[in-house]
Structures are given as C-alpha cells and as structure tokens.
Amino acid sequence: MQVPVVLALRALGLGDGLAGVAVLRGLRRAFPDHRVVLAAPDGIGGFLHRRGIVDEVLATAELTALTPQSWARSHDRPPEIAVDLHGCGPASHRVLQALRPGRLVAWHCPAAGHHSGPVHRLHEQEVLRWCRLVASAGGSCGPDDLWLDLVDLPLSTVGAGHVVVHPGAASRSRRWPAVRFAAVAAALADAGHRVVVTGSPTERELAATVTPPGGADLSGHLDLDGLAAVVAAASLVISGDTGVAHLATAYRVRSVLLFGPTPPAWWGPAVDLGLHTVLWHGPRLDPAGYRGDPHGADLDPALQLISVGEVLAAAGRLPAIGREVARGVGHHGARGVGHGVGHGVGHAVGQGVGQGVGQGVGIPPVTDSVSPVT
Numbered sequence: 001m002q003v004p005v006v007l008a009l010r011a012l013g014l015g016d017g018l019a020g021v022a023v024l025r026g027l028r029r030a031f032p033d034h035r036v037v038l039a040a041p042d043g044i045g046g047f048l049h050r051r052g053i054v055d056e057v058l059a060t061a062e063l064t065a066l067t068p069q070s071w072a073r074s075h076d077r078p079p080e081i082a083v084d085l086h087g088c089g090p091a092s093h094r095v096l097q098a099l100r101p102g103r104l105v106a107w108h109c110p111a112a113g114h115h116s117g118p119v120h121r122l123h124e125q126e127v128l129r130w131c132r133l134v135a136s137a138g139g140s141c142g143p144d145d146l147w148l149d150l151v152d153l154p155l156s157t158v159g160a161g162h163v164v165v166h167p168g169a170a171s172r173s174r175r176w177p178a179v180r181f182a183a184v185a186a187a188l189a190d191a192g193h194r195v196v197v198t199g200s201p202t203e204r205e206l207a208a209t210v211t212p213p214g215g216a217d218l219s220g221h222l223d224l225d226g227l228a229a230v231v232a233a234a235s236l237v238i239s240g241d242t243g244v245a246h247l248a249t250a251y252r253v254r255s256v257l258l259f260g261p262t263p264p265a266w267w268g269p270a271v272d273l274g275l276h277t278v279l280w281h282g283p284r285l286d287p288a289g290y291r292g293d294p295h296g297a298d299l300d301p302a303l304q305l306i307s308v309g310e311v312l313a314a315a316g317r318l319p320a321i322g323r324e325v326a327r328g329v330g331h332h333g334a335r336g337v338g339h340g341v342g343h344g345v346g347h348a349v350g351q352g353v354g355q356g357v358g359q360g361v362g363i364p365p366v367t368d369s370v371s372p373v374t
Contacts, residue, residue, distance in 0.1 A: 014243030017044030026141030173296030260303025261292030
C-alpha cells in the first residue's frame with residue numbers, strides 16, 4: 001500500500017524556507033500518516049530534508065517549475081493533499097490545482113476558484129500567518145517550532161564564540177552600506193572579538209571590503225550546512241533582513257538585525273525576542289505605517305537612517321558580546337560615532353570612518369530605533 005503524500009509548495013529562498021519550518025512541522029502533526037514532500041529550491045530544500053523536517057524534496061527553483069509533468073517524473077499519482085505555502089494566490093493556487101490533488105489547503109481565493117480556507121491578511125507576522133493556515137487544516141504549530149537541533153550540524157570551521165557579520169542581501173534596498181558594516185566589524189575586532197564575515201560567492205568583493213585585519217572572510221566558501229554551523233557556534237550575528245538572520249533565530253544565537261523596507265513586525269524574529277535586537281526607523285519616515293520596496297535597486301531610506309553607533313550600542317547591550325563594546329557605547333549622544341564609541345572599540349570607528357559616518361552623523365537615541373516585534 002502506498003503512503004499518502006502531502007505536498008507543500010514554498011519555492012522561495014533561505015529566509016522563507018527557515019520561516020516555514022514551523023508550518024512544515026504543523027503539517028506532520030495534521031497528517032501524521034502522510035509523507036511530507038517539499039517543492040522548494042535544492043539548497044534550502046536539501047537543508048530541511050537533512051534536518052528531518054521533510055521526507056522528500058522536489059527541486060523547484062521557481063513557481064513555474066512545478067508542473068504535472070515534473071510531478072509525474074517521481075510520483076505515479078496526484079498528491080492526496082497539496083498545501084500552498086508559497087503565496088495567497090491565484091498563481092500558486094493554480095500551480096497546485098493543475099496537479100489535481102485530492103485536497104487543497106490554501107488561502108481563500110475566488111480568482112483561483114478556491115472558496116474554502118481562511119482569508120489572507122497582509123499585515124501579519126510571516127510565521128504566525130502560515131501557522132494560522134495550517135491550523136485551519138488541523139495542524140498545531142507556533143514560533144517555538146522554528147528551532148533546529150545542533151546535533152546534525154558539521155563542526156564549525158572557525159570554532160566558537162566569534163561574531164558573524166553578514167553584509168549581503170538579495171537586493172540593494174536591504175543592503176546596509178558596506179562602509180558602515182566595515183566600521184562595525186573593525187570596531188568589534190579592535191575590542192578583541194573574532195569577526196567572521198559571511199556571504200555568497202557573488203558577494204566576495206563586498207565581504208573583502210568589510211573584513212577587518214585578522215578577521216576571517218568565509219564568503220563563497222561555505223555550503224548551507226557549513227554556514228549554519230558557523231552561525232550556530234557564534235556569540236552574536238549582525239546582519240540585515242536576510243536568511244542569516246533566520247539562521248540566528250533557528251539556532252538561538254543573539255543577533256542585531258538591521259531592517260529597512262519591510263516592517264520587522266512582519267518579518268522579524270517571532271521567538272526568543274530577548275535574544276534579538278531589531279533596528280528600524282520606519283516609523284520616523286511614516287508614523288502611519290512605513291513600507292518600502294524589499295526588491296528595490298536603491299538603499300531604502302529607513303535602512304539608511306541606521307548609524308554605526310546604533311549597531312554597536314545594540315551589540316553592547318547583548319551580554320555575549322562582552323564589556324568592552326558595551327562600555328564604549330555608553331555615551332551615544334549627538335556627538336557622532338567618532339566620539340560615541342571611540343574609547344571602548346578603539347579608533348577604528350572614530351578615525352577609520354571619518355567625517356562621513358563620524359562627527360558628520362550624530363547617533364540618535366538608541367531607544368528611538370529599537371522596534372518591538374509584535
């Protein structure tokens with residue numbers, strides 16, 4: 001007798017895949033006798049398969065890659081249950097409807113002829129949104145289901161206790177300026193912390209400009225398992241709104257996260273909020289509800305407003321980063337980065353960044369820039 005299949009479609013990247021761990025576990029609870037197949041890109045799909053989150057991966061780099069023909073190559077009958085974890089329809093609904101599943105679990109979408117299911121809400125935290133959908137099918141899950149175990153990871157190539165700085169992002173609008181990442185990395189290194197810079201093969205030039213003397217540049221040298229191991233062994237992660245931030249959540253590593261176009265209430269950490277400090281200036285730009293273009297070609301104005309001093313101050317508030325940085329950012333007034341953090345982290349910020357980020361840019365009160373994740 002063949003084991004029935006529940007097919008989950010989430011043909012998205014690393015961050016989306018990690019944010020979907022909770023709902024994939026919810027599907028197991030809803031359909032314990034089914035084999036869970038994930039339609040996703042090879043990288044994140046394989047990573048989740050090796051963690052036992054799913055039973056099988058159907059390589060799906062983009063939405064149009066999942067067709068009745070691609071399904072039939074590895075399965076001789078339609079899936080008993082298809083779950084749209086990709087979007088709110090109608091395009092993703094129709095992709096799954098074309099497979100003729102016995103049941104479709106998806107958001108209410110009359111345009112796709114799907115009249116059952118809960119109503120999609122735009123202004124909802126990503127993890128909670130999809131947990132609500134899966135709950136409608138009988139699967140209980142929540143933010144605590146995002147955690148991943150350490151036991152199945154390889155050993156970190158750089159040991160433990162380091163600070164991971166990840167300057168890259170998929171789009172320019174979510175990429176904090178390299179000169180500021182470099183200033184943060186230099187300040188931490190000057191304070192005695194081991195800095196590890198990560199990035200993809202296409203981000204090697206960026207990583208090289210950010211890596212301080214004595215730091216480790218691992219850009220382009222890690223597969224996803226290796227990257228996860230380096231993050232899991234870190235004492236702190238500093239990154240933008242990107243996949244590495246979700247690895248910090250998954251492995252319960254302290255982080256300082258820099259948000260710009262997307263509100264952190266939608267995509268910020270959903271669990272262990274005391275471990276993660278989110279910096280965001282969206283309310284300053286639009287108190288009624290700021291949202292930029294997460295795929296834009298220009299630096300988002302909200303991300304632009306985050307200063308080097310704020311990031312170092314946030315790092316100093318996290319116990320794992322040590323007293324040197326915390327003491328150095330104790331006076332983060334309007335005098336600028338050069339004066340505000342010079343004593344604790346040396347002259348790497350004060351002199352290395354100079355007028356552009358030093359005295360020329362005052363550090364706003366840190367309390368103004370820390371956005372609660374609700």
